[in-house]
Amino acid sequence: MDIDELSTDILSSKRRALARAITLVESGRADHRADAIALLQALKDADHGRQALRVGLSGTPGVGKSTFIEAFGLMLTAQGLKVAVLAVDPSSARSGGSILGDKTRMEQLSRDPNAFIRPSPSQSHLGGVARRTREAIELCEAADFDVILIETVGVGQSETVVAELSDLFVLLLAPAGGDELQGVKRGIMEMADIILINKADGDLKATASRTCADYAGALRLLRKRPQDPEGFPKALTVSAAQETGLDTAWDEMTTLAEWRREAGHWDARRRAQARYWFEAEVREALLSTLRREPVKGAMERLAGQVEAGDLTAAAAADDLLTTYLQRGPGGT
Template sequence: MSDIHAPARDLAAAVAAGERRALARAITLIESTRADHREQAVALLAALPRRQALRIGLSGTPGVGKSTFIEAFGLMLTGLGLRVAVLAVDPSSARSGGSILGDKTRMEQLSRDPNAYIRPSPSRAELGGVARRTRETARLCEAAGFDVVLIETVGVGQSETLVAEMSDLFILLLAPAGGDELQGVKRGIMEMADLILVNKADGELKATATRTVSDYAGALRLLRKRPQDPEGFPKALPVSAVEGDGLARAWDEMQALAQWRRETGNFDRNRAEQAQSWFLSEVRAGLLARLEREPAASRLSALGAQVAAGRADPVAAAAEMLESLG
């Protein structure tokens, strides 16, 4: 009897050996929504070796220079001998599901670096543009031997919570601004940030950037100290992606924070909580998928029509639907 999961295990072995084509095929497989592909994807993930990279979530307002920063930061890391994967989640067409795969043109130098791997990922209809399979893609990149995985979000919004739940460090990239703009950054996003980097700290904007860093540093001091942070964190720093200033210091601070969390057990505790959250989200997604299959889909449609017509109470109809599912 043939082993239907043998191809998945072979692909996992090729990914673990660092074969770029195998990694691309593996990511395409896990992004597929076909039932047979999902079965193969589950087998693939189960066969991967357990390796750990530093996952860095990165968000920022449009126009802040995220792509320029990621390219400059990524090139600095590869220059240090590190392997860097960039998972950039793109906005998708609501009609066709296609994505704007422009990241390799936005990061032309980094995309040609043999120690870097850039994977644009269609967000489909997921909240805030965060691809449902980004967690799995990050897992693949870790298994492939990458040292740092950068996860870029499409902007400031609800997606930050999802990215923070799959990252070891969460970085907020902001542009030089005055006090009014400071009010525009939601408190919740600032509370999630481990580092706030004020980009474009060069030329005429350098003085403004310095003032902005001071403003954010003051705002961070007013926030409640988090138990998973050492003294002085979270903090705000100036950087210039164009000139490269501040990138080395930002990396030193990221490493220092990650090392402190490892030594105190917070790093592993955070990973464990993320794994549990991943498990629960997969269960929820699976249950919703079952509702779309017959006979549950017909029952769901019929009860929905009764609710819309006023012949059934929404709560009672929901209870009836859940009971029918057993």
């Protein structure tokens, strides 16, 4: 693969090159991984200086994330902005397969020349995002997209990893009555920058307004964060079906992003995220050694001894780590 040609095409905003590059970084083959690393470094060396607004989107099942993203994305492209959607679909635990139906659900947006939709399987990676989503974001930025929407597979403690990918974290919720606030974990509430109550139309409009007021009250009880101006985080109502409230939500997002840029939080956050993903990459690389020989065989042998009762789990783990991590493979 000609890395220089591919990087030039990406910097020239060629969609086919971008799609090929994302396929490359998602590949598990060793030779593809080497090419992916070289490509990302070539783009870094080009010093293109492009920064998109990265918006992480999480929400409960059935809240209408795809409908919202399509309506929101079409509103942004109508303003002349280039929008990339990185949508992560849950993978089957049995086969590893994924439906990847986002292009089907976002039919209008997928045909928009200013939009790029890339569904990816989550595979076995926890955190609501695919392992290489961070690198796909870097590729989309190099291809000069203005806004990158990162959709996660659900909402919960593990899905908060998307906050380490984004500049703004938006939590999408449905209107409900009574105890719905109890069903949302405090951790994800504390990470949200903006909460959007979707489906605020028809018979649900009044319920959505009450739900919005409940969340606004809950947000005021949370500890003040240094990266927030006065009034943030906040809760708003929107209707993706009727396309109402979307412009207000966008105005609030851009207001918050601009404030963070001027206050220095934007660059500090991006530096912290780069460090986070470096450490995550090291952890993943170490874990991958457990799936390769000779460590894989040693683990199997020690597991058999633990199963037979000849060794305790702690002693077996210590033996494995001392032999293969502290002294290296082969005990040298």
